[in-house]
Amino acid sequence: MTEFIQHLINGLGQGSIYALIALGYTMVFGILQLINFAHSDVYMVGAFIGYYSGKYLGLSKSPGVLSLLAALTLSMAGCAALGFVIERGAYRPLRKSPRINCLITAIGVSLFLEFGGQLLFGADPKFFPTLYDAGEALIIGGVNINRLQLLVFFISVVLMLGLRYIIFRTKMGRAMRAVSFSHDNAALMGIPVDFTISFTFMLGSALAGAAGILVGLTYPKIEPLMGVMWGLKAFVAAVVGGIGNVMGAVIGALILGVAETMVVGYGASTYRDALAFAILILILLFRPSGLLGKARTEKV
Amino acid sequence: MNKTTQSVSSLLLAAAILISFPSCTKKDGASNATSTGAATAADEIVIGEVGSLTGSEATFGTSTRDGIDLAIKQINAAGGIKGKKVRVLILDDQSKAEEAATAATKLITQDKVVALLGEVASTRSLAMAPIAQSHQVPMITPSSTNPEVTAKGNYVFRVCFIDPFQGMVMAKFAANTLHAKRAAILRDVKSDYSVGLSNFFTENFKKLGGEIVIDTSYSGGDADFKSQLTSIKTKNPDVIYVPGYYTEVGLIARQTKELGIKAPLLGGDGWDSEKLTEIGGQALDGSFFSNHYTPDDKSPVVQRFITEYKTQFNIVPDGLAAMGYDAMIVLADAMKRAKSFGGDDLRQAISETKDFQAVTGRITIDKNRDASKSAVVIEVKGGKFQYKETINPS
Numbered sequence: 205m206t207e208f209i210q211h212l213i214n215g216l217g218q219g220s221i222y223a224l225i226a227l228g229y230t231m232v233f234g235i236l237q238l239i240n241f242a243h244s245d246v247y248m249v250g251a252f253i254g255y256y257s258g259k260y261l262g263l264s265k266s267p268g269v270l271s272l273l274a275a276l277t278l279s280m281a282g283c284a285a286l287g288f289v290i291e292r293g294a295y296r297p298l299r300k301s302p303r304i305n306c307l308i309t310a311i312g313v314s315l316f317l318e319f320g321g322q323l324l325f326g327a328d329p330k331f332f333p334t335l336y337d338a339g340e341a342l343i344i345g346g347v348n349i350n351r352l353q354l355l356v357f358f359i360s361v362v363l364m365l366g367l368r369y370i371i372f373r374t375k376m377g378r379a380m381r382a383v384s385f386s387h388d389n390a391a392l393m394g395i396p397v398d399f400t401i402s403f404t405f406m407l408g409s410a411l412a413g414a415a416g417i418l419v420g421l422t423y424p425k426i427e428p429l430m431g432v433m434w435g436l437k438a439f440v441a442a443v444v445g446g447i448g449n450v451m452g453a454v455i456g457a458l459i460l461g462v463a464e465t466m467v468v469g470y471g472a473s474t475y476r477d478a479l480a481f482a483i484l485i486l487i488l489l490f491r492p493s494g495l496l497g498k499a500r501t502e503k504v
Numbered sequence: 505m506n507k508t509t510q511s512v513s514s515l516l517l518a519a520a521i522l523i524s525f526p527s528c529t530k531k532d533g534a535s536n537a538t539s540t541g542a543a544t545a546a547d548e549i550v551i552g553e554v555g556s557l558t559g560s561e562a563t564f565g566t567s568t569r570d571g572i573d574l575a576i577k578q579i580n581a582a583g584g585i586k587g588k589k590v591r592v593l594i595l596d597d598q599s600k601a602e603e604a605a606t607a608a609t610k611l612i613t614q615d616k617v618v619a620l621l622g623e624v625a626s627t628r629s630l631a632m633a634p635i636a637q638s639h640q641v642p643m644i645t646p647s648s649t650n651p652e653v654t655a656k657g658n659y660v661f662r663v664c665f666i667d668p669f670q671g672m673v674m675a676k677f678a679a680n681t682l683h684a685k686r687a688a689i690l691r692d693v694k695s696d697y698s699v700g701l702s703n704f705f706t707e708n709f710k711k712l713g714g715e716i717v718i719d720t721s722y723s724g725g726d727a728d729f730k731s732q733l734t735s736i737k738t739k740n741p742d743v744i745y746v747p748g749y750y751t752e753v754g755l756i757a758r759q760t761k762e763l764g765i766k767a768p769l770l771g772g773d774g775w776d777s778e779k780l781t782e783i784g785g786q787a788l789d790g791s792f793f794s795n796h797y798t799p800d801d802k803s804p805v806v807q808r809f810i811t812e813y814k815t816q817f818n819i820v821p822d823g824l825a826a827m828g829y830d831a832m833i834v835l836a837d838a839m840k841r842a843k844s845f846g847g848d849d850l851r852q853a854i855s856e857t858k859d860f861q862a863v864t865g866r867i868t869i870d871k872n873r874d875a876s877k878s879a880v881v882i883e884v885k886g887g888k889f890q891y892k893e894t895i896n897p898s
Contacts (some may be wrong), residue, residue, distance in 0.1 A: 207734060237810055328560070331783050348764045422728075423727035433725075473732060
């Protein structure tokens, strides 16, 4: 039983990081019906911003919550800026063109970031600096809980609650929801559509940046292609939860995280990656709109 | 394969060659670096090297390259081989097997190298070996320990010991020195090397009266190992055998401590990198791994190698650098003895290597084209590698 609970805790930790990335996918999809494949690479850039700020600002010399928050802020700001540039430079000029053009551009931006990253940061894995010293693990009833795991979970939850607040309680959030219904109608109501879309990209990218730092802390090995697998998994999580639905992304991510740790713990590690896609196929077969997604009828 | 896929794949191949092309002019040591593809000057011998200079096992490739560089510098300073200077062409395979195969083909068919050195990782040497064999160009791998590699044909050699021996060394060490009875295994299923070592460890550890309490696996490139380690923890083993490569092992060590597991980790020569302790930190203290050589060895050959390596690169050479150096001096020795530099004569000369004093021990190439020699066990202590004991082939 303790083994099961331990697996559950590990899975929730993993799932909460998937959730942070999945939220970016789902928000952009909700507003633009665009799958932003470059999102997972923004997350990679976030991790590298953390790496360089830890290295050159001396944050790793005084590990603690303050250093962590400093790196987190820097990375979120850097990624928000990157998200803004990507939307402005790559997607906005294509807003009126067929959706397939945007999709291919997204893949192009993703490859650009991945291999540009290899050029800029080097292809060999880097060791992420210790921004927070976790110390000894807490042991509660035979279950080992790492302080770092707790902190990561806590930060993810706070960020997600913050996002929920922005979307449902602020004017900007209302504008985002309006734009996701219809660009034209929102514009008629006086909502600045372009700005709202930029803001959504920045918000999603900032969350990806935070995820980059949290992953760097938990698994201190970062490299320019680290976003590929994590991004795919987070995308699956977003689809499982119902793409476009914010709560769905979180639920999908937690389900995926727990399912993965369970399959590795009780089955075989080789099925870890296969599982994510098996879940995706099942969901698409039996509930194509995802767990919380609303079915839309498309008029042809 | 239909016509379109064929043309697409040949296009990809061409692109891969084009991309890897500039990297070969960058590193060659000798004078006429301009002609890479065409004829070689009459007074020099060109050798090809394939290495992982970038990617997940980058330090393996760069250390090996430095070791080979040093050997060539010494050989050329001493007048070369039969009056000819030696030059090496290096291609990077980005730690990918398919790139290693492409690079080997290019070196043989375009650059007309007389011999190939490489690769470090068994998976990539296995991709190169059939190519060397079919073109009848002798290939020496510095440190691929999987038995399959040299079984690919009579042109493929190695200067290191093989997995069965390395697995046995750690099994012996666990059972005799650490008095372990219960061992857990965590293997990288994507790596021929890791799977081989795990199997031979299991076999020998059982023979010595031990028990394998759990045998779990991960895939190279994973970052999360907590599930496997949680399962291992419930079985309460005395030692955990993790014969993977240093990037994953570093992460595994950290997560082992995070989950409060006290059993020491054991591994193989895939751990031999300074990055290991950089990633793993304190968590690795008290772990052991088998290796080819130790800088603590006081013999004059080793000490001379270390001093000269230090003057050139400012660091103490790791095992991979020593193996790279040995591969080159074994090849040079064979070239001196060979009737000609043609594939068959050179192959014959390499296979006759006997009791050759190299940095990593006395090398004799046996009938399977493997080197038989001793192994050392290294302990990780305070972020440093310390010599623990030597285990000889029985």
